[in-house]
Amino acid sequence: MKPAAAIHPPRSLAGEALNLLAWHMPDLVAYHHHPDEWWFAPLDDNLPLLRLNRTGLDMLKAMNGHTTVGTLVDHYGTKICGPDGQPGSWHLERWATPNYSLCYFGTDPPGGHRHKAKWDILLQQVREGWSGQEGFEGEEHLEEFHHHELAHSEEDDRHFDLIETTVSHLFREPSDALSGLTYGRLLMRQLRRLGWFNPKPKVLLEIGGGLGYLAQELGKDLLPFEKQGITYVSIDITHPFLTLQVTRAKAGGWQVSGTRANAESLPLADQSVDLVIDNENMADMTPVQLSRKELSSGVGDTGQHQEALDWIRRLRLPIEHDPPESVIFNLGPIRFGAAITTRLSQRIRQQP
Ligand SMILES: C[S@@+](CC[C@H](N)C(=O)[O-])C[C@H]1O[C@@H](n2cnc3c(N)ncnc32)[C@H](O)[C@@H]1O
Structure with missing residues (x-):
């Protein structure tokens, strides 16, 4: 059985949290279900679909990196944001947790250099959030x-x-x-x-x-x-x-x-x-996680890693001068191609 999603407690919306800026997740998948109902697909398995009405949608759109959490609370906190009847404050307390992952609250914009990319961190937390396991899911996970x-x-x-x-x-x-x-x-x-x-x-x-x-x-x-x-x-x-x-x-x-x-x-x-x-x-196909040492030396720790490194060499994929600690390489799609x-x-x- 797949492990049940770990439940993350709602965020408190008091004190310093109110001064943070809000960004909604880029590339969200939305489905217009009814004239006043939109569904937002989760970014990972086992997370709930979120249903919003026009007010909820407006709140999501207002998370543009210029609006503080406090402003959102003032404006939408008591308004009903979806067909399930919860007010804006209920949504604001949850959207930035791994169980929802619709947005990010912070002081700096997410993105930028890879090592500081907060979207990546949030996505990683999403995966850890539902599985309760830390780190890469594993190379056998998707096929299994x-x-x-x-x-x-x-x-x-x-x-x-x-x-x-x-x-x-x-x-x-x-x-x-x-x-x-x-x-x-x-x-x-x-x-x-x-x-x-x-x-x-x-x-x-x-x-x-x-x-x-x-x-x-x-x-x-x-x-x-x-x-x-x-x-x-x-x-x-x-x-x-x-x-x-x-x-x-x-x-x-x-x-x-x-x-x-x-x-x-x-x-x-x-x-x-x-x-x-x-x-x-x-x-859905097999990913492998390659270490910096493997990328630099071209020698893989396992047969599968060596296969990935051989593809990188054969396809002449550029490797940065100073590669990151580890990278995930989508070996399966290359094999399929x-x-x-x-x-x-x-x-x-x-x-x-
Ligand atoms: C995300 S679903 C997409 C289903 C469908 N094409 C669609 O657009 O709704 C992925 C599909 O690919 C299948 N699948 C995943 N990995 C596969 C693999 N390595 N070889 C063959 N089928 C695979 C799954 O069983 C599932 O049917």
Whole structure:
């Protein structure tokens, strides 16, 4: 079982805290659920979605680095900020804790030089916050999580509604924001416009298709004869998701084959794939944490670290003169990129 999120106590909003400035987290993912209700996706697993009304949204926007916590308390402290009924003070006490991580309270702007980047520190605290463990999650964590922990997840939308909220999942229903289309239908229109269905691909591969809505919606935007002769291949590491992907791809009218596999070592023949779709998946692949000593010497402490260092050398990725104490290198996506390159047909290589 995944450890429950450690509960961080709300911050006290008294004394010096009132003079701190507030910055909201950059690149927040928001979903406009109702005319007066916005959802903010958490930055990490196991944290709650936050629901805000217009007042709550205004308070979040007011956290622009020029407004003090005291001003926010005066202005929004007693106003109701969301459909759950809590006033601004309730939100202000919590948003800067790892359990919410919507904002940062401080005297200096976050960002700047990497070693002082407070967003990084806050994100690190988020990870430690839910896991209760300090430091890097570990190089086996993501694969273990998908392979074992999600293998027992119930077959419903809850995991993606609450934890891994992706754009394609949020737009699985038609939305005004997409001119009345779903994400999958819009993507299919773009693929057609770009020439990917003239001539048709014979094998369309989707990696890490989650609950399968994309396959279903892509298929719905093509007529049956347009799908004829195409095999939709789903590859996913999480078995219950794969089952749903196959079911929904069939509902979208595809001839489908599903295989449980790790995309970092694809069980496919060379030049066997004409079109690949990989949606919000690469960040799930294996990361490794390399030390300064390993980066400087080019010698890894483990086989996996050596593989990462060999890729850095082969791809001629620049290493700074004075590298940081440690860096996280996304080995999995590099492995996947290398594996998929050999599996692509000539056609995909010639596509403009
Ligand atoms: C964040 S979800 C994205 C799901 C879907 N594409 C979407 O946009 O909603 C990641 C998906 O990739 C799968 N996955 C994660 N790591 C994988 C790996 N190494 N190989 C294959 N599938 C993987 C997960 O099981 C899940 O279905």
